[in-house]
Amino acid sequence: MPAHSVTALTPPVEETCIEEELARGLAVGDERAFAAIYQRWGSLVHTMAARSLGDTHEADDVTQQVFIGAWRGRAGFRPERGPLGAWLVGITRRKIVDALAARNRRLTLMDAAAREAGGPRGRQAPAPDDVLDRVILVEALSRLPHHQRTVLCMAFYDDLTQAQIAQRTGMPLGTVKSHARRGLHRLREAIEHDRLPGGADD
Amino acid sequence: MAHVDPAHLLELALGHPPSSDDDSDARRHIAVCPRCRDELRHLTRVIDAARGVEQADLVTAAPDRVWRRIQHEAFRDLPTAPARGPDARHPRLLPASWPWRTRAALRTRGRCLVSSLLVALVIRRSHHRRHRRPGGR
Numbered sequence: 001m002p003a004h005s006v007t008a009l010t011p012p013v014e015e016t017c018i019e020e021e022l023a024r025g026l027a028v029g030d031e032r033a034f035a036a037i038y039q040r041w042g043s044l045v046h047t048m049a050a051r052s053l054g055d056t057h058e059a060d061d062v063t064q065q066v067f068i069g070a071w072r073g074r075a076g077f078r079p080e081r082g083p084l085g086a087w088l089v090g091i092t093r094r095k096i097v098d099a100l101a102a103r104n105r106r107l108t109l110m111d112a113a114a115r116e117a118g119g120p121r122g123r124q125a126p127a128p129d130d131v132l133d134r135v136i137l138v139e140a141l142s143r144l145p146h147h148q149r150t151v152l153c154m155a156f157y158d159d160l161t162q163a164q165i166a167q168r169t170g171m172p173l174g175t176v177k178s179h180a181r182r183g184l185h186r187l188r189e190a191i192e193h194d195r196l197p198g199g200a201d202d
Numbered sequence: 203m204a205h206v207d208p209a210h211l212l213e214l215a216l217g218h219p220p221s222s223d224d225d226s227d228a229r230r231h232i233a234v235c236p237r238c239r240d241e242l243r244h245l246t247r248v249i250d251a252a253r254g255v256e257q258a259d260l261v262t263a264a265p266d267r268v269w270r271r272i273q274h275e276a277f278r279d280l281p282t283a284p285a286r287g288p289d290a291r292h293p294r295l296l297p298a299s300w301p302w303r304t305r306a307a308l309r310t311r312g313r314c315l316v317s318s319l320l321v322a323l324v325i326r327r328s329h330h331r332r333h334r335r336p337g338g339r
Contacts, residue, residue, distance in 0.1 A: 019337065031277060038269055046264035060268050071276040133251040134259040141252070142261075156252045161218050162209055177209040184212065187248050 016083075023084040026074045031118065034071055041085060042067070044139050045092045050097045051131045053103075062095045069095070086193035096132070133191050140190035148183030151176055206231055206238045215245035 022040065045066050046066035068093055077087050115139020141149060153184075154160045154168070162180060166173040206228045214228065220244075223259045 034276065035269075035273075042269065043263050046268065047259075047261045050262075051258060056265070060271070061266050063264055064271050067272045088265050098272065100213065108313075130251070130254070131259070133247065135256050135261065137248065137251040138255050138259050152252070155212070155216055156249060159216070159218075159276070161213055161216075180212055181208050184245065184248060187252070189246055191248060191251065196296045199334050 019084050019121075020079070023045055023079055026070070026077065026084070029074070032070055034067075037070070037084070037088075038067055041088050044135070045088060048089070048132055048135050049096055049099070049141075051135050058099055062092070062099055065095050066091050082088050082193050086189075089190075089193075092185050093132065140187050142163065144183050144186060147171075148179045148186070151179040152183045152187070155180060205235065206239070211238065211242050211245055215242055215249050217220075 018040075022033050022037050026037060040061065046059050046063045053059055053062065065120035066088065070088060071165045077084065081087075141152070143151070150169070151162075151165055151171075154165045155162070160168065162176045163173060165171070169176070171179075174179055210224065210228055214225075216233075232242060
């Protein structure tokens, strides 16, 4: 069995530079940097909220809370703990949990009232993790370099092995494995980075 | 014993059938190695998410009113109000002092995100795969 050599994987330089530049702008209270941050992550945050809560107006509120929280709490962002995007996604997850908890409290009250009146019970909101994973993943997939995305799409959706992908694309097997590994690292980082201990503050 | 090669872990996470004796060695190793088990669990989570993608999971632009409310709330305490006018309706202004590449990359990526043909392809293939293998992961 081949040994697993641990190599540090890093995101593309350009992507990292943009995030760092935006983070520096946020840290010094640059309004235009904040606008650019919203431009970059606003849609993702809103879609995460809309998919979890199933209500556009609640998603509007959560998106507003996330970005107002990020602007006012910008001193709490620690670049050494993780990238800006992961920080925002972490805040979003927590705001969604808060919104679902508030909804559950309302449902509990309605349930109690319905029981007293003999009516139907309210339904429990589902756990949001799976749907959030999918929203974050599809966004991260769309940002992967072309070859990494091609290899992973063939593996995920066409059920091809890495050897078969190499055959179909004409890429050397080692290159296919490398693209798959780097792409997966990016996708995994997008899904999980904001949950690492100390990965995101509010 | 050496850890399982990442490429081999990926094949296992994708659910591909065993191809050699290496596969039984790998499975035995994973059973006793928390690190490889953990790695396999993370990979499986990514693959499950990818294969479960639906049309509604596509990232779509937030309504303009959201940015207007954020801008109003965030900047109201500033001594000078931020730029108003058409660009203030939605955050299209990027600092002129920033490197051209950064501004261009942000604009391009924003456009790509909304109209990505790739994502439509992913949805179609994901849907097709689910129908092809009912009951599959």
